[in-house]
Amino acid sequence: MSTPSVLFVCVHNAGRSQMAAGWLRHLAGDAVEVRSAGSVPGDQVNPAAVAAMAEVGIDISDQRPKVLTTDAVEASDVVITMGCGDACPVFPGKRYLDWALTDPAGKGVEAVRPIRDEIEARIRGLLTELDVAR
Template structure:
């Protein structure tokens, strides 16, 4: 790869809530300074509508994204891999930065319960971006 930008992969089981919100924040806050991927070990058919609504409240539109299955190459080509509840489904490659974020799964939760999850994700993404791109 000739692209010098750091690449972040966000992974959760269904790729419908937490990882999509994290990817949305990383794209919005990191802009063209970072590459962002998200995937799931068992992707859902669509994005969690409450996650979409929670992100819209902070001005980030994730309606154009779709859950996708985790590919080994996604992990191989990423500088940082952030997992959120997918356990051992994510392959491990030496030399990669791995973080496991323990976050409440927003699936089936009302908007009031998703907001704190969204805010925690934002704080963690901000910290990760500060480490990767300054």
């Protein structure tokens, strides 16, 4: 079986999608190809998201927001949107999930922790669905 590919999309690609990508890389290693992008990328990853992830031993400080491209969607098996509305192109044969998560933009690390923990739980569930050993 080929390696499944997951794309996380949010508006700024600076908080939720970066934390989700960090969790998936951490928990799945090379078993899943991980991408993230934003419909209107920010200029840096949210420092509170970086700090919250560092608390659980996951370093996302080297990540940079990227613009969502049609190619990234086409190359992914699963596309998980997080509040990007209609900005994400839809292709037949792809699996789309929409995760309703609070936007961590402008919030401190205390407010980001519960978002981080909810993302972890969803990632663990996704790995089970994808049948990827952790």
